[in-house]
Amino acid sequence: MSNPETRDWSAVVEDGATKTNEPVSSAVADPEAATRRHEPHEPPREHLPERLYEKREFVHNKRIDGPFRRFKWFVMVVTLAIYYVTPWIRWDRGPYAPDQAVLVDLAHRRFYMFGIEIWPHEFYFVAGLLIMAGIGLFLVTSAVGRAWCGYACPQTVWTDLFQHVDRFVDGDRNARRRLDNAPWTWGKIFRRAFKWTIYLLIGLVTGGAWILYFADAPTLLRDFFSGEAAPIAYITVAVLTLTTVTLGGFMREQVCIYMCPWPRIQTAMLDEKSLIVTYKDWRGEPRGSVKKARRNPGQFGDCIDCTQCVQVCPTGIDIREGPQIGCITCALCIDACDRVMKDIGRPRGLIDYATLEDCEREAAGEAPRSPWRTLLRPRTVAYFLIWGGIGGALLFALGVRSHTELTVAPDRNPHYMLLSDGSVRNSYTLKLRNMESRPRRMEIALEGLPGAVMWTDAIGKNDAAASQTVTVPADLVRQVRAYVALPAGTKAQAFTFRLTSLDEQNESDEVTTRFDAPEEQ
Ligand code: SF4
Numbered sequence: 001m002s003n004p005e006t007r008d009w010s011a012v013v014e015d016g017a018t019k020t021n022e023p024v025s026s027a028v029a030d031p032e033a034a035t036r037r038h039e040p041h042e043p044p045r046e047h048l049p050e051r052l053y054e055k056r057e058f059v060h061n062k063r064i065d066g067p068f069r070r071f072k073w074f075v076m077v078v079t080l081a082i083y084y085v086t087p088w089i090r091w092d093r094g095p096y097a098p099d100q101a102v103l104v105d106l107a108h109r110r111f112y113m114f115g116i117e118i119w120p121h122e123f124y125f126v127a128g129l130l131i132m133a134g135i136g137l138f139l140v141t142s143a144v145g146r147a148w149c150g151y152a153c154p155q156t157v158w159t160d161l162f163q164h165v166d167r168f169v170d171g172d173r174n175a176r177r178r179l180d181n182a183p184w185t186w187g188k189i190f191r192r193a194f195k196w197t198i199y200l201l202i203g204l205v206t207g208g209a210w211i212l213y214f215a216d217a218p219t220l221l222r223d224f225f226s227g228e229a230a231p232i233a234y235i236t237v238a239v240l241t242l243t244t245v246t247l248g249g250f251m252r253e254q255v256c257i258y259m260c261p262w263p264r265i266q267t268a269m270l271d272e273k274s275l276i277v278t279y280k281d282w283r284g285e286p287r288g289s290v291k292k293a294r295r296n297p298g299q300f301g302d303c304i305d306c307t308q309c310v311q312v313c314p315t316g317i318d319i320r321e322g323p324q325i326g327c328i329t330c331a332l333c334i335d336a337c338d339r340v341m342k343d344i345g346r347p348r349g350l351i352d353y354a355t356l357e358d359c360e361r362e363a364a365g366e367a368p369r370s371p372w373r374t375l376l377r378p379r380t381v382a383y384f385l386i387w388g389g390i391g392g393a394l395l396f397a398l399g400v401r402s403h404t405e406l407t408v409a410p411d412r413n414p415h416y417m418l419l420s421d422g423s424v425r426n427s428y429t430l431k432l433r434n435m436e437s438r439p440r441r442m443e444i445a446l447e448g449l450p451g452a453v454m455w456t457d458a459i460g461k462n463d464a465a466a467s468q469t470v471t472v473p474a475d476l477v478r479q480v481r482a483y484v485a486l487p488a489g490t491k492a493q494a495f496t497f498r499l500t501s502l503d504e505q506n507e508s509d510e511v512t513t514r515f516d517a518p519e520e521q
């Protein structure tokens with residue numbers, strides 16, 4: 001550890017800029033201490049930052065091929081396909097419900113997802129899914145580090161897409177850098193206009209796909225282009241087009257490094273047993289070219305300082321400086337370095353997925369542990385059990401939920417009425433919920449109220465009986481005014497309304513309420 005007593009705190013002026021050895025953070029003040037505490041393999045920092053804010057250098061990452069790049073392609077195609085195609089998948093729910101497989105029907109307050117239909121009073125299913133998504137992220141992070149950031153996060157996927165557009169229009173890294181620095185000519189203006197038009201189209205398709213989740217996709221698309229869609233549809237598409245182009249086309253890695261809170265949370269969740277992309281400095285240092293290494297055997301490590309790992313990095317960082325928040329663990333630097341190692345005939349894996357614990361073992365000459373021990377450890381198993389438990393509970397609740405529901409609200413003003421024949425009448429507002437996508441006949445019966453009869457606004461008093469049958473429209477709540485009467489002399493008492501569906505499902509629901517009567521009777 002460097003001694004604060006002997007540290008040089010002086011400031012000097014070089015080229016008009018003040019440079020000082022005064023620390024800007026505890027990590028900079030004592031890099032070795034920070035290294036030992038959090039980042040055992042980070043090489044000591046040699047230079048202090050000259051200023052706290054550095055002008056952004058646009059990242060022009062180089063094309064690379066390899067197993068991780070191909071996996072990234074696969075995830076990108078699958079996630080984009082899911083996003084753009086899902087609103088067009090049809091799902092037959094009969095004539096009374098929409099036939100779009102995934103639909104957030106705000107007008108009718110329903111969420112459809114294939115065979116599942118969620119009503120507003122069942123929002124706990126959505127809450128459960130959100131909790132599962134959160135715990136799923138914890139699970140993935142503790143098992144394989146920032147895999148979400150590296151492969152599946154929308155910011156990563158769209159940034160990757162925009163970077164491919166750059167490569168398609170302007171060429172690979174060097175050509176793009178040259179074009180950036182070149183003066184504005186008609187050729188450059190044309191290329192920029194062409195590229196930004198593609199950006200805009202991607203943004204438009206992205207925003208356009210989003211609104212299709214909220215209405216019947218073919219109808220909305222037709223209305224959108226004929227100018228008959230609701231203003232909110234145009235506003236939403238405009239906002240999403242703008243944000244997609246801004247975040248994916250221009251801000252890119254800045255979102256991951258400065259705007260997104262998730263890297264900070266994830267960093268706190270990683271431990272020495274989490275898989276991260278690591279440069280094995282004990283193997284790579286000191287760096288030196290192949291020629292130098294040949295001339296001085298045993299003097300140099302495996303890193304030939306070719307900077308291929310830096311050039312392919314989509315966030316523009318140098319992983320050889322140690323784990324850092326800008327690393328989204330996309331592993332493209334592994335592909336790049338493995339290729340270099342192959343070309344110069346050295347073993348792959350100078351940069352690799354590894355846990356800090358394994359790095360220490362490897363550096364000490366011991367064999368790394370099995371990857372299963374990384375994946376199957378108490379923390380990941382606990383996350384998985386919680387995640388699976390919530391999923392199981394949601395599935396169970398979905399499986400046993402009734403599609404028939406009854407609510408009862410007794411009239412309280414007045415509590416009862418005395419009819420001309422001396423009988424006592426109470427009034428109730430019943431809500432009959434039919435969650436099936438077809439009309440259903442349902443029976444409302446009185447239980448625990450001997451001698452009582454019931455009628456409704458639609459069924460006259462002459463047809464009063466202990467039970468009545470009504471039809472509830474598909475996928476709706478039908479409100480019914482029910483009148484219950486008992487002969488004179490009845491006392492106040494509790495009783496039950498029972499609602500039963502008269503179909504093969506024979507579902508039922510019941511509500512116990514109160515029949516009020518004058519005390520003297
Ligand atoms: S790609 Fe490998 S060899 Fe080249 S600079 Fe990076 S770590 Fe060193």
Ligand code: SF4
Pocket residue numbers: 277309312313314315316317318319326327328329330331332333334
């Ligand atoms: S350092 Fe490697 S793993 Fe990290 S973001 Fe860059 S290329 Fe991806």
